[in-house]
Amino acid sequence: MIRIAKARPSWCHLPFNQPLGFGLQRSLLIAALVTCSSQALAAGDDREALLKRIVELEAKISRMDSIERRLRELETTAVLSDPETYVSKVEIFVDDDGVEHPTKQPGSHSVVTYQRERVYRRQTINEKIEDALSGDASSRVQVGVDAAITMQYANQQDGDGGDADGEFYQLASMDLYFTAELAKNTIFYADIVGLSGTTPGSEIGGLTDINGYTARLRENDDQLNDLSLREAWLQTQLFDQQLSLTIGRIDLTSFFDGNAVANDETSQFLSDALVNNPMLGLSENGAGMAGVYDPKNGFTVKLGYQQSDSTATNLSDSLFQMAEVGYQFNPFGTGVGNYRAWYRSNNNDNGGSLSGYGLSLDQKVSAGITVFGRYGEAETLAGDDDEFFSGGVQFSDGFGFNPNDVWGLGFANTVLGNDDEETLFEGYYTMSLAERLALSFHLTYIEEEPDGADDFSYLVPGFRLQASY
Amino acid sequence: MFSNKRFVRQLQAVFIGLLATVSLNAQEIKIADPASVVVIVNRDSNDISFMDIKSHKIVGKVFLGNNVNPHMAMMSSDGRWVVTGGTRANKAYIIDVATLTLKKEIAVGFAPEHLAFSPDGRYYYQGNPDGDSISVIDMVSMSVIKTIEGLAEPLNITFTPDGSKAYVANYGSHWVGVIDVSRHELLKKIHVGSAPALAALDPERYLGGIKGVSNVSISNDGRYLYAADGDLGIVTVIDSREDKVIKKIQVGADPWRAYMSHDGRYAVTANNGDETISIIDTQVNEVVATLEAGPEMMGINFAADKAFVISSTTGFLYVYDMKSLKAAGRIKIGHVQIETSTTDTADAKLYLASSTDNSVYIIDAKTEKVERVANVGLYPWGTHILDSKDNYCH
Numbered sequence: 001m002i003r004i005a006k007a008r009p010s011w012c013h014l015p016f017n018q019p020l021g022f023g024l025q026r027s028l029l030i031a032a033l034v035t036c037s038s039q040a041l042a043a044g045d046d047r048e049a050l051l052k053r054i055v056e057l058e059a060k061i062s063r064m065d066s067i068e069r070r071l072r073e074l075e076t077t078a079v080l081s082d083p084e085t086y087v088s089k090v091e092i093f094v095d096d097d098g099v100e101h102p103t104k105q106p107g108s109h110s111v112v113t114y115q116r117e118r119v120y121r122r123q124t125i126n127e128k129i130e131d132a133l134s135g136d137a138s139s140r141v142q143v144g145v146d147a148a149i150t151m152q153y154a155n156q157q158d159g160d161g162g163d164a165d166g167e168f169y170q171l172a173s174m175d176l177y178f179t180a181e182l183a184k185n186t187i188f189y190a191d192i193v194g195l196s197g198t199t200p201g202s203e204i205g206g207l208t209d210i211n212g213y214t215a216r217l218r219e220n221d222d223q224l225n226d227l228s229l230r231e232a233w234l235q236t237q238l239f240d241q242q243l244s245l246t247i248g249r250i251d252l253t254s255f256f257d258g259n260a261v262a263n264d265e266t267s268q269f270l271s272d273a274l275v276n277n278p279m280l281g282l283s284e285n286g287a288g289m290a291g292v293y294d295p296k297n298g299f300t301v302k303l304g305y306q307q308s309d310s311t312a313t314n315l316s317d318s319l320f321q322m323a324e325v326g327y328q329f330n331p332f333g334t335g336v337g338n339y340r341a342w343y344r345s346n347n348n349d350n351g352g353s354l355s356g357y358g359l360s361l362d363q364k365v366s367a368g369i370t371v372f373g374r375y376g377e378a379e380t381l382a383g384d385d386d387e388f389f390s391g392g393v394q395f396s397d398g399f400g401f402n403p404n405d406v407w408g409l410g411f412a413n414t415v416l417g418n419d420d421e422e423t424l425f426e427g428y429y430t431m432s433l434a435e436r437l438a439l440s441f442h443l444t445y446i447e448e449e450p451d452g453a454d455d456f457s458y459l460v461p462g463f464r465l466q467a468s469y
Numbered sequence: 470m471f472s473n474k475r476f477v478r479q480l481q482a483v484f485i486g487l488l489a490t491v492s493l494n495a496q497e498i499k500i501a502d503p504a505s506v507v508v509i510v511n512r513d514s515n516d517i518s519f520m521d522i523k524s525h526k527i528v529g530k531v532f533l534g535n536n537v538n539p540h541m542a543m544m545s546s547d548g549r550w551v552v553t554g555g556t557r558a559n560k561a562y563i564i565d566v567a568t569l570t571l572k573k574e575i576a577v578g579f580a581p582e583h584l585a586f587s588p589d590g591r592y593y594y595q596g597n598p599d600g601d602s603i604s605v606i607d608m609v610s611m612s613v614i615k616t617i618e619g620l621a622e623p624l625n626i627t628f629t630p631d632g633s634k635a636y637v638a639n640y641g642s643h644w645v646g647v648i649d650v651s652r653h654e655l656l657k658k659i660h661v662g663s664a665p666a667l668a669a670l671d672p673e674r675y676l677g678g679i680k681g682v683s684n685v686s687i688s689n690d691g692r693y694l695y696a697a698d699g700d701l702g703i704v705t706v707i708d709s710r711e712d713k714v715i716k717k718i719q720v721g722a723d724p725w726r727a728y729m730s731h732d733g734r735y736a737v738t739a740n741n742g743d744e745t746i747s748i749i750d751t752q753v754n755e756v757v758a759t760l761e762a763g764p765e766m767m768g769i770n771f772a773a774d775k776a777f778v779i780s781s782t783t784g785f786l787y788v789y790d791m792k793s794l795k796a797a798g799r800i801k802i803g804h805v806q807i808e809t810s811t812t813d814t815a816d817a818k819l820y821l822a823s824s825t826d827n828s829v830y831i832i833d834a835k836t837e838k839v840e841r842v843a844n845v846g847l848y849p850w851g852t853h854i855l856d857s858k859d860n861y862c863h
Contacts, residue, residue, distance in 0.1 A: 088825060088826060088827065089805075089826060090826065090827075090843075091826075091841075091843060102843065103843075117513075117847060119513035119847050119848065120513070120515055120536045120538075121512065121513045121536075121538055122536040122538055122557035184804065240801040241783075241785075295798055296761075296787065296796055296798050296799040297795075297797050297798040298795050298796050298797075328760075328796065330758055330793055330794045333757065335757065335758065336758050336759060336760060336794075336795075364758075364759070367718075367757075368719070397756075398719050402665045402666065402667055403665055403701070403702065403703070404665065404702075431667070433667055433670050434667070434670045434671035434674065435673075435674045437670070437671075
């Protein structure tokens with residue numbers, strides 16, 4: 001702030017004693033002063049013209065004052081100009097005398113402390129409101145909903161008198177998710193699933209579920225009207241977030257046997273044989289723990305265990321253990337590929353354990369085409385191993401009617417140790433109707449070859465309407 | 470008519486004045502080599518810091534004024550000036566690098582953010598996203614000579630190497646503006662893509678807000694432009710000779726922008742919608758790799774045959790091997806919010822602004838060792854090095 005208090009000619013009516021906070025105003029005043037002084041010194045006989053000029057300058061200065069005032073008003077009403085105050089974490093260095101230093105000094109040690117800072121950050125009212133809302137939202141429990149309706153029709157192709165022939169099936173599924181951040185890098189998650197209706201699998205009687213929504217949840221095949229806790233766990237991330245530990249009621253298939261294009265019944269294939277490897281041998285979710293080490297360099301290592309039988313009276317009698325290594329790379333520059341190998345072991349009723357192993361891969365062969373495959377074997381009490389393989393292809397990124405549409409073709413073959421065999425083909429097309437709404441059309445062919453009984457097959461067309469919010 | 474005596478006296482006065490000026494300037498030179506410093510934009514302390522690249526010491530700061538909130542800074546190609554837009558002051562600021570003095574404040578449009586110099590350094594285009602305009606500042610007269618209107622949230626400006634045209638990314642629309650630099654006029658609008666036919670079923674997504682084109686990235690030879698569109702999830706390739714769309718490449722969801730690798734071989738998009746990056750081979754204009762990344766990615770730097778992706782809120786840099794096109798780990802900076810980074814001209818070190826702890830982190834691209842330079846200013850928002858190939862802002 002500048003105040004000018006020099007003596008001046010009596011005819012020079014400039015507001016010398018007013019505070020001058022406006023840069024341009026000050027410049028003009030100085031210019032006026034110079035003009036006044038030089039002209040007063042020069043002659044003095046042109047006083048009338050000078051006075052007129054000064055009056056004009058005064059009017060301009062007055063107008064600038066008015067503009068400055070309006071600007072201030074605008075700043076304080078339309079935007080928030082108050083100094084912003086926030087607390088920041090700072091690292092300081094404290095010496096033996098307890099004196100703080102901003103940088104490392106001899107004999108000092110590092111201390112992390114917190115400090116209030118006052119800054120001149122001008123924010124609009126909208127920004128303020130957005131900050132407040134996002135801060136509020138992050139401290140709340142987040143809720144998500146996935147709802148799906150599947151409608152399927154079974155038409156028997158081979159064999160006679162199947163219960164499912166000519167029948168329609170409808171299943172409504174709803175997942176309610178809860179997520180809360182409990183601490184830094186620690187979350188709680190719960191998933192409650194409600195199922196109502198029927199699926200063809202209950203009457204076809206195949207080796208795998210023809211509708212993956214009911215996998216690892218179904219308790220009886222006839223009629224579903226259940227509300228179940230699918231998952232409820234705590235997850236924390238350690239060692240620079242390279243190791244994540246999840247403990248609680250978990251679905252181990254969410255952590256193991258992943259696949260980029262054949263691992264999600266809500267957006268990809270509907271048949272469970274094209275969602276997970278049946279050789280995993282997991283019939284239901286249970287209490288357990290999963291650890292995932294992911295240094296983000298392509299390698300992943302996973303270890304986990306889970307209670308495999310909810311009727312068991314202790315964990316030791318129903319212990320399902322699993323390990324997996326995964327590697328992501330770009331072979332020959334063809335595209336990104338994910339390759340996984342897993343091994344599992346679980347207790348059995350005889351007190352021994354049965355093991356299995358499997359592979360899962362997905363490989364991009366171009367920007368919008370990804371091929372996938374799975375293979376697995378599992379020991380059985382009968383003697384011969386169960387065996388499974390599957391494969392297929394997914395098309396995306398412009399291979400459909402709309403840019404976000406996805407479609408795929410897949411097959412799966414399951415052969416049990418007792419020579420029962422199932423072969424399944426599925427094709428689907430998923431249309432992305434809106435960001436949170438997708439409609440899929442599915443056509444599945446399933447052929448069952450039970451040992452010692454007649455073969456039969458079904459063609460199962462259907463659709464899936466999936467909403468996520 | 471001047472008498473000889475009077476003329477000599479005046480000459481003496483001029484000579485003494487010149488001497489005094491030269492002497493004063495010599496004393497005030499604070500940065501002799503503009504390539505020796507990192508320019509740091511401090512949003513909350515409203516100043517621009519200059520850090521010596523070798524010693525990592527702050528050699529000076531230029532205060533712009535309270536509530537200025539500078540957003541991005543750039544040095545002129547001759548290293549003489551640093552310019553910045555004061556988002557909350559609606560002004561552009563020109564700083565004399567040698568003396569670290571504020572040379573000029575110029576009133577521009579509403580909420581100035583990102584900016585660019587013409588290759589010859591004559592014009593400074595200041596984008597005013599909230600005012601839907603670009604203020605054209607002549608660096609000779611240091612004044613606004615024209616305001617280019619009719620844009621839609623102009624977020625970034627890219628000049629062609631010959632300086633004849635500038636391309637304006639409009640985040641509030643799905644087109645790229647072509648500016649005739651000789652006349653500073655909007656020549657044409659290049660439509661980068663259309664919403665899918667089913668968009669009518671999703672009014673909340675397409676009408677609730679728009680994530681259009683945030684930047685137009687240019688190939689090293691200036692022939693092709695890569696414009697990522699957030700809503701459409703595509704990168705549109707434009708031939709700059711004809712200003713014609715030649716290809717639309719589907720990438721991940723909500724790509725922020727395409728970042729060009731220094732050898733020009735790849736354009737990499739940070740897809741914040743699905744937390745991936747898409748690597749586009751610019752020789753065939755196809756996505757050759759889609760790799761997992763982190764949330765809220767703010768920038769990508771290239772050095773030592775690696776790409777470093779800034780995940781702002783997680784405090785991680787995700788690292789990718791650009792030879793094998795695979796993930797190569799990540800670097801933890803800390804529980805801080807990291808913003809944007811510049812790379813030195815040797816492609817050896819990154820200078821990363823970390824807003825919440827008022828620091829700049831120096832990352833050795835080869836060894837991935839991290840060094841912290843604290844107290845560079847309040848809320849450092851971005852960094853800049855003369856002639857760096859990674860000079861960008863949010």
